[in-house]
Amino acid sequence: MSAPAPVEAVFFDGHSARRHMLRVRPTDDGAGLALLAEGAEAEVVWPLSHVRRLPGEADRGMLTLTLHHDTGDETPRDPARLVLGDAQMIAWVLAYAPALDRRDLRRGTARRVVTRLAAAAAAFCVLFFVLLPRLALFLADRIPPETEVVLGQSVKQQIEWLLTVDGEQRALTCTGAEGAEALAIMRDRLTIGLDLPYPVDLVVFDHAMVNAFAAPGGHVVILRGLLDEAETPEEVAGVLAHELGHVAARDPLRAAMRSAGTAGLLSIVLGDFTGAALIAVMGEHVMNAAYSREAETAADGFAHDLLRTAQVDIAGLADFFDRLDRDGTGLPEYIATHPQTAGRADAARGEASDQGVTRPVLSGAEWMALRSICEG
Amino acid sequence: MIETGSFEKATYAGKGGPLFRLALATNLLTVLTLGIYRFWGKTRIRRFIWSATRFQGDAFEYTGTGLEKFLGFLVAMVFLAVYLGIVNLLLFFAGIRFVLEPTTEAELTMQSTVIFVSFLALLPWMFFAEYRSRRYKLARTRFRGIRFGMESQALGYVLRALGHTLLTTVTLGLLLPRQTFGLAKYMTDRSYYGDARFVQSGRWTALYGAMKHVFIGAVIVIAAIVMTFVMAGMNPSDPAGMTPWAILPVVFGYVWLLIGFVYYRVQSFAYLMSNTTLEGEVLFASNPSLKTILTKVIVGTILLVIAAAVVLLGYGLIVAGLFASLGEGAEDIGIVRLVIIAGLYLLLLAALSAGALALITHPVIAHIVATSSVANAEALSRVRQRAFDKGADADGFADALDIGGAI
Structure with missing residues (x-):
């Protein structure tokens, strides 16, 4: 696929709700997206390896992109959003971005899940098989004949x-x-x-x-x-x-x-x-x-x-x-x-x-x- | 005085077909995993609906994860299991000890208390779950990259909700508008878009207009019942013959009452939203049409019932076939057939639930979004980002207490 022509795209920088219009084009080496804001001197490059798509979008005509960035949020994503509407640009990104839908689970997530799950299961078992039966027996014995x-x-x-x-x-x-x-x-x-x-x-x-x-x-x-x-x-x-x-x-x-x-x-x-x-x-x-x-x-x-x-x-x-x-x-x-x-x-x-x-x-x-x- | 620019409508881009397929898949996976998948399933459905909601061409975003919901649920589950187990046991014990045959004045009071408490044991937790659930959904919603949020004052909500419920019950529902308005205002006044604050204005008495069909329906039902007794009294030789005539107005009044409650919900939502402002500048309006909503609900229900009938017929034929294949002298049905019958039943439920979402709930959501609008939206560009909210239980309480609702 040949590199598509530059297009206009909507951009939100994640610090304010202001809408920006940028010019987006593939970088010369084809490994990233170059974004140029109005009146800006230099382009900002988003490496394709770090570009992620927002999951679960209902609409194929729009592609909302963000960057992988460990910000401490619920998922490691940059708050900025780039919204592409041009069909060729979208097709190009879908074809060349290697990790568009990668989940990027943080290190130690598996361990965290297993620990929590084990703790909850243990608490539940103690409750169901030990605590409540004991309490039940205790109370049953308090009922007068x-x-x-x-x-x-x-x-x-x-x-x-x-x-x-x-x-x-x-x-x-x-x-x-x-x-x-x-x-x-x-x-x-x-x-x-x-x-x-x-x-x-x-x-x-x-x-x-x-x-x-x-x-x-x-x-x-x-x-x-x-x-x-x-x-x-x-x-x-x-x-x-x-x-x-x-x-x-x-x-x-x-x-x-x-x-x-x-x-x-x-x-x-x-x-x-x-x-x-x-x-x-x-x-x-x-x-x-x-x-x-x-x-x-x-x-x-x-x-x-x-x-x-x-x-x-x-x-x-x-x-x-x-x-x-x-x-x-x-x-x-x-x-x-x-x-x-x-x-x-x-x-x-x-x-x-x-x-x-x-x-x-x-x-x-x-x-x-x-x-x-x-x-x- | 707020300058009013023109109102611009929100749009909804989601279609029922794709939603049905998504819901069917998530429901099936949920059944197969004995419920564990439900957190991821709900997350996917929320993402679908949120991203279909647009304003000025920009879509809303749901950034919650299934994993977060699952972990939050584990926390809620332990809390509730401990509370419920102990309360159930104590109530049962008190019931046996005191309720069986109260002999003294003190025991009579204990008896009433026990019955009372058993109704209310979970109520505070349900209000708590309601607040936390809304807070989680807001904290995981973004628009133009900026987060929504809500302050963490669930306890105040629980206390107010308990108080309002008491008042509404004691006044036989007459103070319901006060409850609706008071609780909505409490939540809205603590909600944010970025660093901009929402404010709920208006007066709770304005909601009485929305209650009018509830009142009319109630009056019809009461009048019909009274008439039945009067006519039965006038016709002592044949009281049973009056019954068919008496039933009709009662049913009619009851249907009116039900529609009245739908009307109340829709109109109160419209009033509350139309009197909400953001940082004193951005205005909202909501103009849903009750006729449209009722039509969509009725049409959707009819379609769902037809589909359900067809599917149930198929299920019945399969079950009959399984029984027929048992052969002579078989003592019992056998574990394999039982598993097939139970499994198909669960699949059936999954499909019907997905159908209800796509045929009934979804069109109503689409209509509400499409009739919502915003004025002075330029003020939005001045909103700044809001800090991340960890959201410890991630609406796990709502899940454990089954008050999550369709989305």
Whole structure:
């Protein structure tokens, strides 16, 4: 490309907003732009190697240039601006300026970024995994047991409502008198010598789901589906022992406090972009699931010890897990709230294998009564 | 007395097509990087819009960098995470401890306080973020090589904003013009172009004219609701039959109210800008047409909805196809299909967001710029350069609190 003819260009010197008109031409050696101001004696040369284009301009008909110069600004650029409008001059500069769009990151930028990022990540991790959980536990322990019992009552009612939401609203608690007696026998057998801050309030809900849960304040609920699915009372006792583990550790309350503290933190990190909400919800679920698995494993361990002390056969618990495992949920472990069922079954079987003397937890009649607790 | 020369208009040279392509690319990259790219994406979009804004042939410049925004965000994130985590926890604790069943007078007060505080916990930070965000954008804007800027008095803004919000709420919105004017004046009076200072003049009561459609809309809605009750009272045997007739005026009033708020925003912006001066010499004027803005918003929304419908249809077909390919006896959907479905959903959101920017926000920006003008622009040539502002958080708080807005 032959050197273009001199043209007029707009120039701002970066010290005042005054507009200057300059004559711009390529230098004789083709390695720079020579700028001549009106009434000036000599030309100022901008070496092409130092010429930079202002990024992101929307218009191809204009080319705004400046110089690379470490001024301590947000980017190392001279405050002066040269605006070219002539097509040939623009084409020539685009062709011959070697570093027009170079970013010119300052030395040590990478190090600065990494340090800040590491500091922020460390602060966040300390907050999320240490500070807030500790604070949550501290506060959870400050809640008086009576308050926790009241809270658990309303949680239980909410779950009752949730379970009947697609049918008719009704009270789910099963009231068969003999079944309730059998339930009390099982509960007392397991809780002898157990020092809990509140009494265990154990009921059966008339619902087909195979499940049991503990609400804050010692409220334990077994769903009828679990009674139907179990083949021996030792299986039910095993599940009950596991739930008692949650009660003893005040897990439901602690989990709620921990969630309350960390709720929304992930959405702060992800900030303001489309789709953030979805990623935040998934992310928080993954993070909380780890805590929940830890609590579940601890409850399993508590159950083993409790069953051993009460001389109830731990093999019942193992059988129950085995049957659950056959049905399967198919969720990968890292997003599941419970550890893999097969693992839990193996652990229980291991405990059962060296268990000493056991006595049946319910008589045949009591077991029949319990199974029909919801029919009364 | 300021001599008034003639007003010269600003121009806007940006087109929706290139902006859509840019926004689509940045949105996709943002989703792929789980949000990390958003700082660079926003920077690029601001550069596009700023450099499309021209006055007397010279373009504005946005000199902020994505890296700066990212680092600033890290600072904001830690502050907010600590604050939010602790406040959330304390509120939840107080909630359980006191809110469940208040038995004494003291506990009743605690209950109200807890509920109150939970609403307000983030409000001061949002005002703080608003001020800092505007300051950062000004500090990274240049015209003719000269920087804009704003003083660093965010705390004063937070206090005033809290006070104004309280007054406006207590008066059920009647003092909104005072809030709008007061906060705008606080920010404008602390803004600079180079060494030249902006001043906001005018009176807050003048903004009541801009509120008129809000009042009309509110009156219609209230009247319609009252009429519904009156007619239901007069017709006790068939109150449900009145409902379709009653709904219409309420909806009508509600739409009027919404448009009234748009009208208020546009007119108050025009008034505020037209009463701004720079170093007592340069004058500004803004004459946006509400009709044009509403038309552009409505047309843009219709186009966006049509495009969204087409894209959603395609998405639905793909999801259906994925389910159909499951085959007999499959227990669950499998992680691969879940990832595809979630991934496509995020892409969809990215495209729709880019579409909204290009079809709705962008035409409004173009119109506002094209109806803005400046008088006595020769005085600008006397403005001298302003020192660099480090801008510690680089509107990171606004990002963390999701109040950044489209640009």
